[in-house]
Amino acid sequence: MLKIIVRGGGDLATGVIHRLWGAGFKVLVLECAKPAAIRRQVALCEAVYQGNAQVEGLTAHLINSLAEADAVWERGEVPVLVDAAAESVHAFAPDIVIDAIIAKRNLGTSSTMAPLVIALGPGFSVGADADVIVETKRGHNLGRIIRSGSAAPNSGVPGNIAGYSKERVLHAPCAGVLHVVHDIGSIVEKGETIATITDGANQVPVTATLSGLIRGMIRDGFAVTEGFKIADIDPRKEELANCFTISDKARCIAGSVLELVCRYAQEKEK
Template structure:
């Protein structure tokens, strides 16, 4: 990474956060990402959050490596994206990045402050530009998707998944667990499945307690 590009710290390492990280990394910015101990990323094959589970992962030929706060700058200097388990945000204080991006996509502010860095950018609803951050990026599908907001907020959370071409019922593409436990996948991301086919099971106490159909 070039010394001409400032460090960017991204809160969250899901798919949207990873898209941001890829673009910045390819432009030459050193990128550090922070995550919780059990990431909630859904599109795991295209999310640097997978490095939390596997130690390292590759997204479009860019490697993300799990590391400590103390190891982060060495990881970026070696040409990788640093991924830190840091639910409390200690890396912001320790690394003092010039740029912080909140890409957690929690639909609410989970602790980002406009004073965290000289430039603080947040994605989606839950933030007000000029109060919580310097700029907000619109994430709702439609005409304003990707718009940078310097005053005000993004569109409010609709509570309904965005429309995807070919799926008539928007809510039908989101599957919810019928019981508590660990999700055990029965198919891989990218596999073609038929409606009604079992794609995962919920396991609790070593026993499958429920199945999840497509």
Template sequence: MTINPNFKNIPILIKGAGDLATGVATRLFHAGFPVAMTEIPAPTMVRRAVCFGSAVFEGKITVEDLSAVRVEAEEIDDCLAQGNIPVVVDPAAETLTRWPPLVLIDAIIAKRNTGTRINDAPLVIALGPGFSAGQDCHHIIETNRGHWLGRIISQGAAQANTNSPGEVKGQTKSRVLRAPASGHLTPHAAIGDAVQVGQLIATVNNEPALAPFDGVLRG
């Protein structure tokens, strides 16, 4: 994958490298834009097998036809030249000054603004709730499932956080498996496995985490 000469001077920095951020980065990189991403030292990602943020732990991850590589800020351009998407561990977003973007996209999906400002770049875009268009950023992209998903908001805010995962086959909050205790997690099933209700998925500090219903393990 190469940078389109027409877009080479339009660097785009994405804060966050979770599932939605990965989708954004993939689309922009395929279009030919130079894209870099930032993450925290221990990302809390869902669907980690399809998140470029997994490069923080693994060094490199490939999602479909693109690879993301963990690098330092000064290595961003070299990483892009090799056809990879750079991921920088940078919780303070210092990359903004070390690799100044023309476009900044906050795709952290924290459901609140963790520090993005409208003057961080000439164009600042945020995904999901927690931002005010015209105050925190120039535009917001609606992320709530439903009719307005993907809507560009130039004034006001996205729909409020529902505090509940989207419904899939009648399941909402039960789709999220929570740790039964604090401690080290030992997996007993792999992402993508078909599991049955009551099946052991993992243990945390020797406490079992069981499948609440039949389905496919994701995340």
């Protein structure tokens, strides 16, 4: 059985992890100590805070050391280890490392980490950083497998949904501790307060930039910096059920990753 590490447990990474798990592969997830997922209902990194997390039939369980991973796999679950610097890669000796952090820059992944290193999105170059890259930008090339060069650069503009783009994503107007007023699944109107940020004696409201459905909201009590991404509003109010399932984008990317993993497995058996 191949040994696979996925760096990151956010919503796109979770799509990849879920697809690999569904195909019968054992995956070890490496996360940071304070994950900042917005789409928390479909992000296995929530296990870092809660001890475990469930997404579409898959359970992720927080472990304290690599020695605990086998017991988690035996239960048909996915182990999550806090290891932002991927220091456990050497001891685990994976066949495949997948960088699914989606930081739009390289946070320490190298093509020397494993026989096959896959990176998702911008911030990587084939050769130096990874063996292959998967495109994460919405549009015609989403999920494209890139074997030379890099993915499309980060435009800073979210994908268009129902005619809305940058309006969909909310950022912290100031630094402080965020307190959720309306959480994931809530329907809100433009201008309505959906969260507040407390900075000392000051409490700054965060208001909805459009009417719609809160699809993503950073966890209550999270300390944010000014400009930090904190929420995502979907203008399609009928999409409530989709707040709790893996997105089309994540599934597309996951399919490309599974293709690469299966091809590697076939070549290894020759």
